[in-house]
Amino acid sequence: MIPASFAYHRAASADEALSLAAEHGEDAKFLAGGHSLLPLMKLRFAAPEVIIDIGRLSELSFITDEGSAIRIGALTRHHDVEHSELLAREIPLLAHAAGQVGDPQIRHRGTIGGSVAHGDPASDLPAVLLALDATFVARGRAGTREIPAGEFFRSLFETALEPGELLTEIVVPKPANGAAWSFQKFTKRAIDWAIVGVAVQDDRIGLINMGSVPLRAGRAEAALAAGEPVADAAAVAAEGTSPGSDIHASRAYREHLARVLVGRALEEARSRS
Amino acid sequence: MSILGTRVIRTEDPRLLTVGGVYVDDLRAPELEGAARLTFVRSTMAHALITGIDASEALREPGVAAVLTAGDMDDLPPPPPESEGGGEGGPVPVGGPWSEPLLAADRVRFVGEPIAVVITDGGYQGEDAAELVSVDYEPLPAVVGARAAVAGESLLFPGTSSNVPVSRVPDSVDDSPFAGCDVVVEQDIVNQRVACLPMESRATAAAYVNGKLTIWHSSQNAQLCRLILAGALGMAPDQMRVIVPDVGGGFGAKVGIDRDAIIVAWACKHTGRALRWAETRSENLVGMTQGRAQLHRVKIGGNRDGRILAYRLDVIQDTGAYPRTGGFLPGLTCLMAPGVYDLPEVQTSFRVAVTNATPVHAYRGAGRPEATAAIERAVDLFAAEIGMDPAEVRRRNFVAPDKFPFATKTGALYDSGEYGAALDKVLAAAGYGELRAEQKRRREHGGPRQLGIGVSTYVEITAADAGAGESAKLVVADDGTATVYTGSSAHGQGHHTAWAMLVQDELGIPMDKVTVIHGDTDLIPDGVGTYASRSLQLGGSAVHKAAIEVKDEGRHQAAEMLEAAEADIVLDTDTGLWQVRGDPDTALTWAQVAGHASGGTLIADVRFSADRPTFPFGAHVAVVEVDTETGKVTLLRHVTVDDAGPVLNPVLAEGQRHGGIAQGAAQALLEEVLYDADGNPLTSTLADYAAITATELPSFELVSSETPTTLNPLGVKGIGEAGTIGSTPAIQNAVVDAVAHLGVRHIDMPATPERVWAAIEEARAQ
Numbered sequence A: 001m002i003p004a005s006f007a008y009h010r011a012a013s014a015d016e017a018l019s020l021a022a023e024h025g026e027d028a029k030f031l032a033g034g035h036s037l038l039p040l041m042k043l044r045f046a047a048p049e050v051i052i053d054i055g056r057l058s059e060l061s062f063i064t065d066e067g068s069a070i071r072i073g074a075l076t077r078h079h080d081v082e083h084s085e086l087l088a089r090e091i092p093l094l095a096h097a098a099g100q101v102g103d104p105q106i107r108h109r110g111t112i113g114g115s116v117a118h119g120d121p122a123s124d125l126p127a128v129l130l131a132l133d134a135t136f137v138a139r140g141r142a143g144t145r146e147i148p149a150g151e152f153f154r155s156l157f158e159t160a161l162e163p164g165e166l167l168t169e170i171v172v173p174k175p176a177n178g179a180a181w182s183f184q185k186f187t188k189r190a191i192d193w194a195i196v197g198v199a200v201q202d203d204r205i206g207l208i209n210m211g212s213v214p215l216r217a218g219r220a221e222a223a224l225a226a227g228e229p230v231a232d233a234a235a236v237a238a239e240g241t242s243p244g245s246d247i248h249a250s251r252a253y254r255e256h257l258a259r260v261l262v263g264r265a266l267e268e269a270r271s272r273s
Numbered sequence B: 001m002s003i004l005g006t007r008v009i010r011t012e013d014p015r016l017l018t019v020g021g022v023y024v025d026d027l028r029a030p031e032l033e034g035a036a037r038l039t040f041v042r043s044t045m046a047h048a049l050i051t052g053i054d055a056s057e058a059l060r061e062p063g064v065a066a067v068l069t070a071g072d073m074d075d076l077p078p079p080p081p082e083s084e085g086g087g088e089g090g091p092v093p094v095g096g097p098w099s100e101p102l103l104a105a106d107r108v109r110f111v112g113e114p115i116a117v118v119i120t121d122g123g124y125q126g127e128d129a130a131e132l133v134s135v136d137y138e139p140l141p142a143v144v145g146a147r148a149a150v151a152g153e154s155l156l157f158p159g160t161s162s163n164v165p166v167s168r169v170p171d172s173v174d175d176s177p178f179a180g181c182d183v184v185v186e187q188d189i190v191n192q193r194v195a196c197l198p199m200e201s202r203a204t205a206a207a208y209v210n211g212k213l214t215i216w217h218s219s220q221n222a223q224l225c226r227l228i229l230a231g232a233l234g235m236a237p238d239q240m241r242v243i244v245p246d247v248g249g250g251f252g253a254k255v256g257i258d259r260d261a262i263i264v265a266w267a268c269k270h271t272g273r274a275l276r277w278a279e280t281r282s283e284n285l286v287g288m289t290q291g292r293a294q295l296h297r298v299k300i301g302g303n304r305d306g307r308i309l310a311y312r313l314d315v316i317q318d319t320g321a322y323p324r325t326g327g328f329l330p331g332l333t334c335l336m337a338p339g340v341y342d343l344p345e346v347q348t349s350f351r352v353a354v355t356n357a358t359p360v361h362a363y364r365g366a367g368r369p370e371a372t373a374a375i376e377r378a379v380d381l382f383a384a385e386i387g388m389d390p391a392e393v394r395r396r397n398f399v400a401p402d403k404f405p406f407a408t409k410t411g412a413l414y415d416s417g418e419y420g421a422a423l424d425k426v427l428a429a430a431g432y433g434e435l436r437a438e439q440k441r442r443r444e445h446g447g448p449r450q451l452g453i454g455v456s457t458y459v460e461i462t463a464a465d466a467g468a469g470e471s472a473k474l475v476v477a478d479d480g481t482a483t484v485y486t487g488s489s490a491h492g493q494g495h496h497t498a499w500a501m502l503v504q505d506e507l508g509i510p511m512d513k514v515t516v517i518h519g520d521t522d523l524i525p526d527g528v529g530t531y532a533s534r535s536l537q538l539g540g541s542a543v544h545k546a547a548i549e550v551k552d553e554g555r556h557q558a559a560e561m562l563e564a565a566e567a568d569i570v571l572d573t574d575t576g577l578w579q580v581r582g583d584p585d586t587a588l589t590w591a592q593v594a595g596h597a598s599g600g601t602l603i604a605d606v607r608f609s610a611d612r613p614t615f616p617f618g619a620h621v622a623v624v625e626v627d628t629e630t631g632k633v634t635l636l637r638h639v640t641v642d643d644a645g646p647v648l649n650p651v652l653a654e655g656q657r658h659g660g661i662a663q664g665a666a667q668a669l670l671e672e673v674l675y676d677a678d679g680n681p682l683t684s685t686l687a688d689y690a691a692i693t694a695t696e697l698p699s700f701e702l703v704s705s706e707t708p709t710t711l712n713p714l715g716v717k718g719i720g721e722a723g724t725i726g727s728t729p730a731i732q733n734a735v736v737d738a739v740a741h742l743g744v745r746h747i748d749m750p751a752t753p754e755r756v757w758a759a760i761e762e763a764r765a766q
């Protein structure tokens, strides 16, 4: 519960963060809200030698309306996403889901960029951003590039970000029918991570904790596209997934939950729109 | 008007809520200035021989003063000899081959067992250096779970012939009482291992002060700590002082002083350095003793008219790696096996098994919740089998109110009880009939959200060691203030408020002039402590007794001062003034009366002990909603009657009930300590160990009921553990009840969503 020792640098700008990252290479880690990285360090599962604190980069904390899309700075706290009137109006799924992350203290520290960059399949927002067809903007020494959410999550805790690359913003297109959403997070306790979660926007379905990366429920989406009823789509929601077994749930139970929750989410999204 | 029974706000709280408490690790005593940090090197193997320990790399780290291992413990008294106990029916053996070392020497028996200590200038250095101490292990087969232990394929203790240090199993089983029953039901039940999880984890500091080895320890009783330390370190008790500052919860796990803290005291003695140790939560979840961990087999038989004729409970206790208090728990479970029922035949047996897991000790209820859980589940199984309402079956089997004191078949003597009245009250408050109607509507409707209603009725034993009693010293000084030195040891219960109320009630000295002191062996060498729901009935009665003695002495002084007969002297407890009866002009204050006594103080130093334990009782109704598609349980309502006699302060009593119900709900629904097949703990962080939080709990509905006992002058019983004892089976029964119509008859705790879902699936498949 006490991390190994590390050197600490606080970046005053995104540029400084990038040059510090370049200087320290593989030994360095960005620290945003710290709510995923610090627990790993305290348990000594991670022991970066250099910490580059980007937590105070206010230039990367914003939610702006770009007409057809909304741009969200990577350092925007879950609390600010949850309480954004713009998001509540245009993309209620995202505002609602941000309000389901952990508890109020966690939402005041954790950032949307940290949630995405961490690449944890159990996190809420990655699956939500998949269902929203978001694009992630990354800045490295070579410049800026855009990565579609569907290509971002590579494997457990592994993303398309190159070492030293900084996730700067997330671009979320406004859904055709913003009201057609549902977020089903199944937990034992309110504070818990999802055992399984489902995010639905229109007919796109994101799955939380159903494999080593956040997923789209491809088979269920295909069934809907083929005009099959919700119950039939839900019945194939777990196909093509590979959830793990752990002390919180077995694989079979996770698959069952995915079917139940996808059914409920699709029903709710339809009843809302 | 008496202050007793009124809602007095806790006097402890302003300090705790503003400047905050001072826990062991907050202490800034000058003697601890510059104290070194002690960090444990703990076993990473569940069962192994230690073939080597190499500390050389750690010793090269900056700030490392020493690394100590069992090899350095050459200044300890020899381990206890092989005790008389053990085997069939004896006490739990702790000596000879069953001895528990301080630092493990050649063998480890659970993940988290202390192997070495690293002493450093700072805590961070300690964690880094501890990682560098390398321990070579030769793995042995891990014994995981009590059943594997009983099978005995791998033995934990060389020189013994089994993993069962103590048992009480009859030579032959008499099944004849079940033969005449219309219906007999049997069930295996798991009462799972849970963590005690106090907010403040374990912490100890040690230093020599004026030649005395002084230990600050987060404990439920300083005096027992000193006694244990004296034995373990081979010192006279008066060479030591134990101080207990604020304590952030104990729940039984902080009774006395455990192995890790004794090691801290030894290391201070050995090195002469002031030391501090405060464990992390990950350490706490493997190092602190845990609770429950029993396997039950119940057999219940009776007639279709609802009368229960015979009950059998067989217990296997997993006591963890060493036979500590865990070995003593199933005796209490068997004692309380029949619960609130007047049963013609009760049979019990137990076996205590050592396993490669964290040792088991007392946890809120300590043996009694297990007894209640078993019989309350058994009664529900029986009720379901004969198709009778579970509340009605209970009513037909209660010990009748005119039978008290009631001697049970298992040897308990229940002092007083109104079991039927408690049940009627709780059913009325819950609106039981309407709940059943709502349940019926939901079942007919057939949706996924089904209602479950669970009933439990319980009796428990408090102050089981009533004869040990408790101490109180009361001093009234010539400034009119009173000081209480109590052997009880508050760690959240509000004794400081309660004891001051008792003094005000008896002497008329206002509460704000009463100081309560506990937890310091120099000031209170003789004391027993706070556990087993004993404090008000023993410690409070001692304060009450001391106040009466001081009053008698005050009357004597006042009579002298007023030149009147003692019989004519009266104390007005509203104003705290002494006077000659009917003559207000003669009023004397406590300051004046104490000033007249020799030394300027009135002192009473007493001990109160009771002839027998008391037996609080109650009835709980839990209402749950179960999502039959996912198995998720939501506790909607929890209604309770917890009768522990007259209530001294409802604020304190309700607090005890609230906390107890929450912990009971936690066991029923969420909490469980788990190990993998190699004995590695799987729940050693709070991300994995699902402690209950406020969001999982409804507002509790508490119904009052006060049936006095005659065993102490206050008429009170204990309330500290009752909530836990009553709530767990009520909630478990409610979960089963919610899905009973789907063919489910039992679900083990914790009733996690997956377990409930699996039970429904299994019933559907049949």
Ligand SMILES: Cc1cc2nc3c(=O)[nH]c(=O)nc-3n(C[C@H](O)[C@H](O)[C@H](O)COP(=O)(O)OP(=O)(O)OC[C@H]3O[C@@H](n4cnc5c(N)ncnc54)[C@H](O)[C@@H]3O)c2cc1C
Pocket (backbone or CB within 6 Å): A029, A030, A031, A032, A033, A034, A035, A036, A037, A038, A039, A074, A075, A100, A101, A102, A103, A106, A109, A110, A111, A112, A113, A114, A115, A117, A118, A122, A123, A124, A125, A161, A165, A166, A167, A168, A191, A192, A193, A194
């Ligand atoms: C008790 C608890 C409960 C929680 N419950 C939930 C929950 O229910 N649901 C949920 O989704 N999450 C939960 N979280 C996690 C929380 O949402 C985290 O805040 C989030 O996952 C990570 O965000 P962060 O800003 O804290 O990232 P950090 O911990 O600071 O960083 C995480 C990782 O991302 C990298 N990183 C961070 N920002 C960037 C960036 N801009 N560019 C490149 N790399 C970056 C870091 O280097 C690090 O590797 C919980 C956390 C805790 C402690």
